[in-house]
Amino acid sequence: MSELKEYPRRDSGRSSNSATNDKIKGLERDQLEAGISPLVADLPPDPDAHLSAGERATIDRRLLWKLDLALIPWLCVLYLLSFLDRTNIGNAKIVGLQQSLGSTGHPLSAGAYNAALSIFFVSYSLFEPLTNVLLKRLTPKLFIPIIMVLWGLIMTLMGFSYNWSGLMAARWFLGLAEAGLFPGVNYYLSCWYRRSEFGIRAAIFFSAAAVSGSFGGLLAAAIEKMVGLGGRPGWAWIFILEGILTVLFGLASFWAVQNFPDKATFLSEVDRARVIRRLKMDQQSSAEHEEFKMQYVTSALKDYKMWLGMMIYMGCDMPLYAFSLFLPTIISQMGYTATKAQLLTVPPYACAAVLTITVGYIADRTRQRGLCNIFVSLIGIAGFAILLGSEKPHIKYAGTFLGALGIYPCISNTISWVSNNIEGVYKRGVVLGFVIGWGNLNGIVSSNIYRTGPKFTAGHSTVMIYMIVCLLGGSIAMRTLLVRENKKRLTGQRDHWTRGMSHREAEKLGDKRPDFIYTL
Template identity: 70%
Template sequence: MDHLRPFHRLPSVLTGDDKNLPTGTIEEMEGGGAQVLPDLGPDADLSYDERVVIDKRLVWKLDRTLIPWLCLLYLMAFLDRTNIGNAKISGLINGLGSNGKGLSTGQYNAALSIFFVSYAIFEPLTNVMLKRFSPRRFIPVIMIFWGTIMTCMGFVKTWPGLMAARWFLGIAEAGLFPGVNYYLSCWYCRDEFGIRAAVFFSAAAVAGSFGGLLAAAIGEMNKIGGFGGWAWIFILEGLLTIIIGFVSFSVVQNFPDEADFLSEQDRARVIYRLKMDKQASAGHEDFSTSYVTAAFKDYKMWLGAIMYMGADMSLYAFALFLPSIVKDMGFTSNKAQLLTVAPYAAAAPLTIAVGYVADRSGQRGLCNLCIAPIGIIGFVILLCVDRNPGVKYFACFLSAMGIYPCISNTISWISNNIEGVYKRGVVLGFVIGWGNLNGIVSSNIFQQEPYKAGYTVLIIYMTVFLWGGSFAMRLLLSRENNLRRKGGRDYWLRGKTEEDISKMGDRRPDFIYTL
């Protein structure tokens, strides 16, 4: 991936003729007094231009080492959790159930729902586990775990067996999405994180496209070895996940202070540039329950959960039921699988573009406020149009394009505004866990064709929670920034030592929130 806006985190006072001043230079200030120029980190003895070149090389090295493999991991995760929608129209409903009667609508929706229960329960814990056990061990282990479960799903014969497999799949996958977003936030500065998170999440859209193509091909294996086409979807995709999981032991990297693909000096550079980005806890941070308490006392966590539930419920409803929605337009099962490819293909580049614009502008809230209405319009069309497959199919494009960019942008926005390694981990775990718990709603709103109730619920979620939550968050953060710039929060520093101030995280008066 081409690196975007990779500049050295030089103190803002180093401009113009000041660029080559040595560390600790005393500069006279207008009106008397003096200020000490901050430490320039491991490259203090180099010129400004030399430091910029080194920084560009460093960020590019991070990008090519971290991002591609993480995208592959999430592609597999999203593929494995949503391929049940493809399996449904490839014979899953008739292939399971007691006495050969097949699954009822209620049983199928329950199998969808139970994944989100275990997924949401375990997500808030996983970021702490990722930090304690290291990404190189934690991520490959959970991948092998969920790949094994996915493979076993191809051998289930009854609805209770499917329910058990989906429950454990939720537990196994719970650590990847919040874990990787948290992990990336520990590597990149705040105005670099959004595009990386967007590229990472775009793998979900690619998974949707790839899943449709793969399901159409695997569906042709129906009856081979005595297994239905739906079973082969689970078996082959699960085996592929297991292989990638084992390879990940040698590919996934640890956090910056322990990453073995960096030299000691490059590790120091990564930590330094994060500290210059007001991430005071960029280096080692010992776990304390006070970080958990601070997270649950922070209104940004709760408002972030509201925004994310509006985006995430819509995401899973779309991903799980798009094959059924397209088939309901009058297409055969195999053609419906293929037609699900294009909407995802349109959503992926827009997701990356929004991440780029949000990083450059620093206006993540406005991006949500502008993009979410696209998805809302798409679902309004699906609700109101009955007999025009072309228009309804076009609405599927709008729906995907309005949902996918808001997922990564919302996560980036929340991450940007939470300082502290463990606090950020807890907040992201809770926000993403709560959003995924709303996958239970996603699993049960499409009961009967033509899915009018489902489209109505989606419109409400995206309008009230995603758009309304984004508006409220931006309003509150803007007000807080104005107070801080005017010195209205400086009294929080009274009586505190430098160490105490460092531990304040995003409550430090000099921490300005991303809008």
């Protein structure tokens, strides 16, 4: 790959189109179409310049393997605990939560229970846009363990709720404490990997949510047998034990979570240079230090990709929470006992985890994240159509498989898609915070649409509308606009944006640089 030390200036008398056509000829054009810019300034010295292409490829594979082992497994465990702690209220509901926390002789009403679900998403969503700025300033090694310990303690205390007010307070603070993990980790991982490598890692990370659905059902089925121990009901022990587990992992995270690449202690100085170099060759500067300025927030708010990303993400995130919070209820309404209902939640999540990782791999290899969203969303729409149209329990259960398969892969794929197309340390963090925060705010909707069973007509219809209009429609719109913009950049119609600029000045434009080619 060629390395130009200065950004080509446009004042040489040549036409913009002519300069662009020269720039994208041959190998350079192939690189641009793959989303890799040959116009990279201030690269760290290449420690492997003296090696052959085969030797360099071997070193690169070893470096990726080292990063994967140090980052991915632990972060997956943390997100598994996070998702388990926010959705285990659905498991607690079918083993007596409403009966215990209601007034004398009267269980909690459906409205009161749904309010307890909804209040989590209010605090969770309001604070998510702020959390990536805090993550960058405090460093991941401090920020992630601190919020984990906090939400683990809150989860434990939720098991000692004696009335609806106590449950509401605990759910509010749980949302506040958990707000930083999902957007933070996705942003954090995007600062380590190339754009064509990020999708599979984000998918593996998010598949922990599907695994938590499986694990949560199995764990709840076992823990609920502790009813009466210490004078607490079985549902309370679900909260207490899972909360203590989170605190322990949070404390361990002070040693297990790594900082950003430029400060990572598990890498040698040479390996840190390799990581930063490979990111800059991929048009990314997010691994390096950058001072926060309000212009990054303004730039994010003016970017149509953020607003379309918010639309797409709400189209899969609201169905996700509806599915996670109410699948045990849906299954129990089909006539299964509490324990069997817990266990029957496991297979749909397991299948969803496999497809999530598969789609992440395919999207990385093809760089067609929009098409992946479109095709996968159709599976989910078909699943909820079955749930809506059938009266037979076993057919409805089959519909839950298709529903899970059509929701879970789109979550991580959408995050990867948005992240791939936003460049700049703080801008990317702000955009991801808004996209994920807005999507989670729609969890309020999912908390209030499954009221009347066992058919759940209003709930399934609302989920279908979200998936058709927001997920499917938004993905089609985003891909169409990105295809159009890439054509303009490849034919030189955006070159005037950097006319007369040095390479350093042009690099600060982030994804507004004419040579930044969007991932479709």
